[in-house]
Amino acid sequence: MRGMQSNVVRNHKSINLVLPSYVVTFIAVLAAFLVTSSLSGCGSTVVNTLVAGGVVASPSVFSFGTVPAGQAATTKISVSNPNSASINITQLSIVGQPFALVGTNNLPIPIPAKGSYDLNVAFNPTGVGAATGELTIVTDSPSNPQIIIPLSGSGMGAAVLSALGAL
16 A cells, blocks of 8 residues: 555656646636526526626627517617727628617727626517527627627517516
């Protein structure tokens, strides 16, 4: 038993001399990522923010929940620049018929170092049923030039509203 312990310790020391550079690299890469998660509202908002030294969008996924057909719901998507140099939003696009950017967003949109810019996104269902889309934000940040934010929502009809009102 004693010889086996000595052998293990001896092997551990020899391995330990080789691994520190790998361990340091692994820790540095791991430390570059900060992941936060939270839930908000009645389950309609899910926030998963990934920071990798580049631009950050929060929330990174958004559900508008159920919205009456013909009415609009809006939300704010915050684009943050955690870097020490300014960046620009160079392109904005939204896919999905009931989703739209609201307000004036003249490109390029400068975001100063450690600053942020808020985008307003609307969901205006014209009928009953689920809808999906995505907001794409393109920047001149070398470390995270494109962010895609999945969007979802569901349109509710007048018959459903009447039934809910009767309860």
